[in-house]
Structures are given as structure tokens and as C-alpha cells.
Amino acid sequence: MVVSEAPRIVTSRIGFEDSHTLVRYLDTGGYTGLRKALTMTPEAVAAEVDGASLLGRGGAGFPAGRKWSMLRKGPIPYLVVNGDESEPATFKDHLLLEKDPHQLVEGVVIAAYALQVARVFIYIRGEFALGLERVQAALNEAYAQGAVGRDIFGSGFSVDIVVHPGAGAYICGEETALLESLEGKRGYPRIKPPYFPAAIGLYGEPTVVNNVETMSNLPWIITNGAAAFTALGEGRSTGTRLFALAGQVRNPGVYEVEMVKTTFRDLIYAPVLGGGVLHGRELKAVIPGGVSAPWIGPAQLDTPLGQDEVAALDTMLGSGSIVVMDETTCMVRAAWRITRFFWRESCGQCTPCREGSGWLEKILRRIEDGVGREADLDLLMDTCDNLAPGVSWPPQQTTICVLGPSIPSSIASAIRMFRDDFLVHIKEGGCPHG
Amino acid sequence: MSHLSAETLGRARDLVALYPHRRSALIPLCHLAQEQDGWLRPEAMEEIAGLVGVTPAEVLGTASFYDMLHTEPVGTYVVAVCTNIACMLRGAYELLEHAEDHLGVRAGQTTADGVFTLEDAECLADCGRAPCLQVNHRFFGDVTPEGFETLVADLRRGALDGEVPHHGTLLRVRRTGGLQVEPSRVEAERAASAGAAAGRANQGGKG
Numbered sequence: 001m002v003v004s005e006a007p008r009i010v011t012s013r014i015g016f017e018d019s020h021t022l023v024r025y026l027d028t029g030g031y032t033g034l035r036k037a038l039t040m041t042p043e044a045v046a047a048e049v050d051g052a053s054l055l056g057r058g059g060a061g062f063p064a065g066r067k068w069s070m071l072r073k074g075p076i077p078y079l080v081v082n083g084d085e086s087e088p089a090t091f092k093d094h095l096l097l098e099k100d101p102h103q104l105v106e107g108v109v110i111a112a113y114a115l116q117v118a119r120v121f122i123y124i125r126g127e128f129a130l131g132l133e134r135v136q137a138a139l140n141e142a143y144a145q146g147a148v149g150r151d152i153f154g155s156g157f158s159v160d161i162v163v164h165p166g167a168g169a170y171i172c173g174e175e176t177a178l179l180e181s182l183e184g185k186r187g188y189p190r191i192k193p194p195y196f197p198a199a200i201g202l203y204g205e206p207t208v209v210n211n212v213e214t215m216s217n218l219p220w221i222i223t224n225g226a227a228a229f230t231a232l233g234e235g236r237s238t239g240t241r242l243f244a245l246a247g248q249v250r251n252p253g254v255y256e257v258e259m260v261k262t263t264f265r266d267l268i269y270a271p272v273l274g275g276g277v278l279h280g281r282e283l284k285a286v287i288p289g290g291v292s293a294p295w296i297g298p299a300q301l302d303t304p305l306g307q308d309e310v311a312a313l314d315t316m317l318g319s320g321s322i323v324v325m326d327e328t329t330c331m332v333r334a335a336w337r338i339t340r341f342f343w344r345e346s347c348g349q350c351t352p353c354r355e356g357s358g359w360l361e362k363i364l365r366r367i368e369d370g371v372g373r374e375a376d377l378d379l380l381m382d383t384c385d386n387l388a389p390g391v392s393w394p395p396q397q398t399t400i401c402v403l404g405p406s407i408p409s410s411i412a413s414a415i416r417m418f419r420d421d422f423l424v425h426i427k428e429g430g431c432p433h434g
Numbered sequence: 435m436s437h438l439s440a441e442t443l444g445r446a447r448d449l450v451a452l453y454p455h456r457r458s459a460l461i462p463l464c465h466l467a468q469e470q471d472g473w474l475r476p477e478a479m480e481e482i483a484g485l486v487g488v489t490p491a492e493v494l495g496t497a498s499f500y501d502m503l504h505t506e507p508v509g510t511y512v513v514a515v516c517t518n519i520a521c522m523l524r525g526a527y528e529l530l531e532h533a534e535d536h537l538g539v540r541a542g543q544t545t546a547d548g549v550f551t552l553e554d555a556e557c558l559a560d561c562g563r564a565p566c567l568q569v570n571h572r573f574f575g576d577v578t579p580e581g582f583e584t585l586v587a588d589l590r591r592g593a594l595d596g597e598v599p600h601h602g603t604l605l606r607v608r609r610t611g612g613l614q615v616e617p618s619r620v621e622a623e624r625a626a627s628a629g630a631a632a633g634r635a636n637q638g639g640k641g
Contacts, residue, residue, distance in 0.1 A: 077623065085559050086556075086557065086559065087557075088519050088520065088556070088557035089518070089519060089520040089557060089561045090557075090559060090561075091559040091560055091561050091562060093559075094560065118619070119454075119623070125559070126465070126500075126502045126571070126604065127502065127558055127559070127568065127571055128559070129570075129571040129572060129603075129604050129605070130572070130573070132604060132605050133605050133606060133607040136605055136607045136608075136609060137607045139609070140607070140610045143610070144610075162452045162453070163605075163609075164458075164461075164462065165461065165462060165465060165604055165605070166461070166500075166502075167461050167464065167465065167497075167500035167501070167502045167503050168500045168501030168502035168503070169500050169501065170556065181461065182458060183455065183457060183458055184455075184457035184458045184459065184460030184461060184486060184488075184496065185457070185460075185496055186496055186499040187499060187500075203454060203455060203623075205626065244561060244562070245562075246520035246523075246561035246562065246564060247519070247520055247523045247524070247561075247564075248523050248524070252520075252561060252562045252563075252564065253562040254562060287519070291519060321561075323519055323520055323523070325523060329523065333522075334519060334523075337517070337518065337519050337522050338519055341518055341519075341556055344556060345556065347499075
């Protein structure tokens with residue numbers, strides 16, 4: 001098992017106790033990317049990002065450069081940074097916000113310059129109190145340093161950045177819901193089309209929405225050039241990526257690894273990474289890419305961690321979260337808990353999601369409690385089919401946003417991969433795992 | 435007579451001025467009110483409504499959507515135990531049950547002395563230290579049942595007052611350097627987006 005020796009692009013500083021301070025940031029090359037960007041034309045900065053083929057790190061994996069180019073034909077009033085990280089078992093932006101807020105700020109100013117945006121809102125999940133404080137403190141330092149605000153580093157370019165706290169709602173990670181929330185409303189996703197806030201975004205104006213990790217890559221890309229970035233990874237998946245490894249592994253945590261050059265097996269078992277399954281047990285299944293993603297089994301562990309490579313397994317790299325479940329895991333319980341999450345977080349606008357999530361949660365709960373019926377398996381799949389016709393991947397849409405049609409992923413995975421787990425519960429009238 | 439204190443009101447007005455549209459400050463203002471009162475009181479929502487230009491019902495209707503905004507009183511410490519998948523795989527339900535026994539309440543309830551509100555939370559994004567919990571939105575990771583008892587004892591005797599502020603306090607770091615946004619730009623932005631909205635209305639709501 002070989003772990004590639006790629007440079008750490010976004011986590012180079014996190015080992016320092018004071019990684020969040022301006023002093024440490026400047027000591028480790030901070031704000032040189034921005035200074036360089038300001039000597040280039042905005043178009044050249046945008047072209048560099050486009051050339052890096054930086055795929056958005058939020059979950060959808062849309063190329064950041066292309067997202068920008070949809071807009072650059074006219075003035076763009078707003079850039080919004082999505083720091084509402086709430087996909088279960090995803091905790092990479094949490095790390096970047098707390099440990100390297102200046103890197104985020106620098107990336108945001110670079111993006112604002114490329115897009116010629118004068119106004120940025122960084123929307124941060126409300127539960128990240130420390131992250132909110134760290135980003136605000138970094139902004140205060142950056143304003144004082146002349147890296148944000150009026151006439152940045154004497155370049156004539158000005159931008160204001162406002163930190164905006166969320167208040168606890170998973171759905172606000174969906175970008176149109178986030179914009180509604182930022183407008184002071186309930187986080188209801190907006191009806192599509194328009195598919196992108198590029199057309200109608202914040203206050204009805206063209207808006208770019210980018211993820212925290214995406215922004216945090218920009219200082220390195222501008223400093224080292226797009227070619228250095230595309231030299232890492234393979235195919236469409238360039239650079240490195242943060243993976244949040246959780247569940248039953250010895251060393252859960254956030255790991256920055258080179259795209260495609262690392263496999264699920266490397267990440268989970270390499271001694272310098274996951275260190276293997278907890279207590280040396282056997283691996284039963286893995287949830288790649290957040291709980292909206294279909295699961296994979298032990299036979300698929302040699303798949304490289306790349307966008308297209310994982311998509312070929314009919315699942316996704318998504319938010320970069322990887323959850324390991326070992327041989328002792330009750331798959332009925334796992335599917336139930338994930339479904340319970342969606343039920344609690346459904347915004348309630350669309351019937352299939354609002355009602356379907358509750359039905360599914362109740363049926364799974366009764367199977368787990370030992371009072372399920374064999375017909376319940378068909379009922380589960382039938383209900384899933386109402387949410388996402390065909391229960392295929394990527395799911396067919398029946399609702400305003402992707403939350404509802406994502407619910408069947410874990411249920412269908414659990415039933416298809418571990419049907420016997422369900423049957424044992426039903427026949428024995430209880431959970432064999434206690 | 436204002437329910438919000440002069441200090442809270444001053445901070446509230448500074449926040450409102452950060453946005454092209456006042457309503458955007460609604461949620462930050464709800465956080466401020468919670469910082470003052472520990473929860474979101476009706477009197478506070480009424481004043482927030484006035485500050486951002488909506489009705490009190492719209493403030494309640496918005497606030498009630500969000501888990502962190504409490505429109506009923508809560509304890510001094512809101513203890514949110516994550517039970518989502520990553521924490522569940524590492525003993526979160528055992529931890530929650532222990533917390534319920536130790537505090538003598540069920541998840542969703544507040545202890546009789548008003549000190550602790552216990553919550554069964556969704557993923558808090560600290561899965562590298564599962565099972566995790568938050569107290570007033572400050573993280574504690576790798577929490578064992580014994581560790582939970584120590585945490586509760588420490589909170590009771592005030593040993594964690596520096597780390598864990600009053601419920602509702604989000605940012606203890608204030609935005610400094612004054613407002614960086616020129617008022618003339620705010621006016622221009624408001625006019626532009628009002629124009630854009632009018633343009634869409636003229637297209638018969640398409641777009």
C-alpha cells in the first residue's frame with residue numbers, strides 16, 4: 001500500500017497550535033497568492049482557476065472555473081461562500097474554518113478579484129461557534145493588514161466580507177436554500193429552473209456560491225500555478241482532496257490525499273491514514289460521499305478516490321465523507337438512523353419527501369424493534385420508488401431539491417446488500433445485535 | 435420601553451447595516467436576542483421585526499424553522515448529543531441513555547433546576563472525535579459515560595465558564611474597524627435588486 005507523496009495544499013498549517021493566526025499565516029507564505037493575483041488581470045486569475053480544473057468540493061463536484069465563466073459576461077454583485085457543512089459525517093470544512101481561516105479569507109479575496117465582486121457573504125453553520133469566531137478574528141486581522149476592505153494592498157481593488165451565521169438546518173447547505181436563509185427567511189430550496197444562482201441568486205441578482213474547501217485551494221493554485229495543480233490527481237479529478245474518515249476505523253479524522261492516486265483501501269487501512277478497522281474487525285460496508293450516497297462493499301475498496309472512478313460504481317464522492325461500518329454493525333439500524341435524519345431535516349415543501357421520509361423511518365423502526373413484516377421490505381422499496389422512481393443512481397427527481405430523492409440511497413443499499421439482516425429481524429422478532 | 439438592552443440594540447443596528455436588505459439580519463438578530471435572554475422571547479421577536487421590517491409573525495415563522503433558535507425557555511446549558519451515523523457507530527446512543535439517566539430527563543427536556551436541557555442532535559460535524567456533543571455550541575469529543583459525568587460536574591461548579599459561554603452566545607469576537615461598506619453602495623445595491631425584481635415581475639413571473 002503506497003500513499004502518494006503529494007504536497008498538502010489546504011492542510012499545510014494545521015499542525016501548528018497557532019495555525020489560525022495572522023502571524024503564523026504570514027510566516028508560512030500567507031497572502032502571497034493574493035499579492036500575485038492582484039498583479040494579474042481578473043481574467044487571467046479566472047483562467048488560472050479554470051486551468052486547474054478545480055472541481056467544487058461541496059458535494060456536486062461542478063468545476064469552479066466553469067461556474068464562474070457562466071457569470072463573467074456581466075457584473076456580478078455577490079459571492080457567497082457555503083460553509084454550512086451539515087452532510088452527516090462530513091467535517092472537513094469544520095477543520096478549515098477553525099484551523100486555517102486566513103487561507104479561506106485569502107481564497108475568497110482572490111475569487112472576488114477574479115469575479116470583480118465587491119461584496120461577499122461567508123455563510124457558516126451556526127453550530128460552528130469557534131469557526132465563526134476564528135473567521136471573524138481572521139477577517140479583523142485581514143482588514144487591519146489591508147488584505148480585505150478598501151484598496152487591497154494598494155491595488156485599487158476593494159471588497160467587503162461579512163460573516164453570516166446559520167441557525168441549525170441541514171437543508172441550508174443546498175445553495176438556493178442557503179440564499180433564502182441569507183435573505184432572512186426559512187431555508188426553503190427554490191424551484192428550478194433557474195438551476196444556478198448564477199442567473200438569479202441573492203436578492204434576485206447573479207451570485208456565485210462556492211464551498212469553503214474550494215476557496216481554500218485558490219491561494220495555492222495562484223501561487224504555484226494551474227499546471228502544478230493539474231500535475232496532481234488524474235483525469236477530471238485534479239489536485240488533492242480532503243476526506244473525512246469516520247465510523248469504525250482506528251484513526252478517524254480528516255486526511256488530505258492526492259485525488260485518484262489513493263483508494264478507499266489505502267485511506268481506510270494505511271497506517272498513516274485510517275489505520276484499519278477498529279478492533280481489527282472485518283469491514284462490512286462503506287458509505288462514500290455522505291449519507292445521500294449509495295453504499296459500497298469490501299469488493300469495491302480498490303476503487304481510486306476520484307470523481308469519475310467512484311461515479312462508475314453508481315455512487316458518488318459527494319462531500320468527501322467516508323463512513324466505515326464493521327461486521328458488528330446492524331444495517332437495519334444504520335439505514336434507520338440515516339432515514340431518521342432526513343425525516344427530521346426535510347423542509348416540508350414537497351409531499352414525497354415530507355411524507356415519504358416519515359413513512360420510511362417508521363417502517364425501518366418497526367423492523368429494528370422486531371415487529372416488522374416480510375412485506376415491509378417491498379413496502380420500503382415501493383415508498384423509495386415514490387421518492388425516486390426506479391431507485392437508480394443518480395436518483396430521478398420528484399421534488400424541488402435533491403434531499404428527498406437521496407433518502408432511498410441508504411435504504412436500497414442496505415436491502416440489496418444485506419437482505420438477510422432484515423429477514424433475521426423479522427423472523428426472530430428483534431435485533432440480533434441487541 | 436425597549437426589551438432589548440441598549441448594548442444589544444446597538445449591536446443589532448450595526449448588523450442590520452451590513453446587509454443590502456434589512457431582512458438578511460433576521461437570523462443574526464435572533465442569535466443576539468438569545469445571547470441576551472438565553473432564548474428567543476416574544477418581546478424580542480417583536481423588536482427584531484421592527485428592526486428588519488417584517489411582522490412579528492414572520493420572525494416567529496422564520497425562527498421556528500431553525501433548530502438553534504429556541505422559542506421556549508431552555509436550560510443554562512443546552513447539551514446536544516450527536517446520535518447520527520458516525521457517532522452512533524461509536525456509542526452515541528449508549529452515551530445519550532447515560533446522559534438521560536444521569537440528568538434525570540429525556541432528550542428534549544430540561545432539568546427541574548433549569549440548568550441543563552438535553553438534546554438528541556443531528557450530525558455536528560466533529561466525527562473524528564465521535565461520539566461528540568456540544569454544550570452551548572462548544573464542542574466536546576470522544577465523550578465516554580464517565581467523561582459525561584465529569585463534564586456535568588465541571589459545568590455545575592463553573593469550571594468551564596471561560597470555554598462555555600451563556601446559551602445563545604455565538605461569536606465573542608466582534609467585527610472591528612467599523613463598517614467597511616459605504617452607505618451609498620448599500621443604497622445602490624438596494625435600488626438595483628429592486629429594479630431586477632420589478633423586471634422579473636414584468637415578465638409575468640418567469641425566470
